[in-house]
Amino acid sequence: MRLLGSSGLSAALLVLVTSLALPSCSGPEPDLVVYTAVDQEHAERIIRKFQDDHPDLVIVPVFDVEANKTIGLVDDIRREAHAPRCDVFWNNEIANTIALADEGLLAPYDSPSAADIPERFRDPEHRWTGIAMRARCIILNEDRMRELGATPEHLPDRFMDLLEGDWAGHGALARPLSGTTLTHLAVLYEKLGFEQGHALAERLYAANVDGELDLVSGNGPLMRKVGDGQAAWGFTDTDDFNVGRIRGYPVSRVFADQGEDGIGTLVIPNAVSIVANCRHPELAKEFVDFLLSKEVEAMLAAGDSAQIPTRDDVPRPDHVPNLRDVKVMDVDWVAVGRNLPRVHEDLKKIFLR
16 A cells, blocks of 8 residues: 555645554554655655655655745654654755754664765764755846846845845845745854844844835745746745746846855755654665665756755756855854754744734
């Protein structure tokens, strides 16, 4: 029996099937439970590839919803710590995974598939491994930007363009309470120091209250809002931009903060980990080996998510950026992950009041 069939299921139905199939209920005992914050349309075909190679296994994927990206599954792993239901956590970012590792909720595993992944994307204690990156980028509606007098030499190209300068009042940002926008703010808190990070978040909130900054529910909705021309520009991820490009929106992409004094573009890897004391540790290791393979990185690069391989020798289409051509932000991911719970609480106090 397989719970992930070749035809796929809607997100709602998958979650329903998942809840019925987990060990507390009367359905078949799953052989592997995968929690993933990666968009279902991208993650499902990867999981299906593993399923097709293991046709006798019952594999249960649990997907997060866009408005609650990452946070919902992370909180589930915390709540279930006494009796884990999840075996493998495939996160779409890294900071929350590091926070779980610091809480002792992830098991060490040194996968042989990770041997050639750069060390900066691997936990020294082997509790998580980064793979298949996305870059934070500015997405522009070319029609709207022309109306605003933009030229190739004069475009939004800094994070602070959301709040000051010619382009303030025309930009958009996902509300920074989940997903990669939460990670982006957490990195800025680390770069600026907590007090200045808090002050930046307060400015973003005030700009939204004043009608000068559009805060939307997630990166996907932001891409659609810019693509439809409801916003002239905004910050999202390279995978969302690529989906907009494929859909034929009049959009282009800019990497932010590339100037001599700029801090560079934030690049965020997926993070793969095994939950501590999970029910199926051996199969979890096999699945992690699969996820960390060059084959999967090539699939994610070639797919609509256009994710950026961590390894230079993994094939990628021409539209997938090569980070050798981008000024990449230097990030202390361990510090960001350890400070994330405090930053998240601060952001909730600001944006949920």
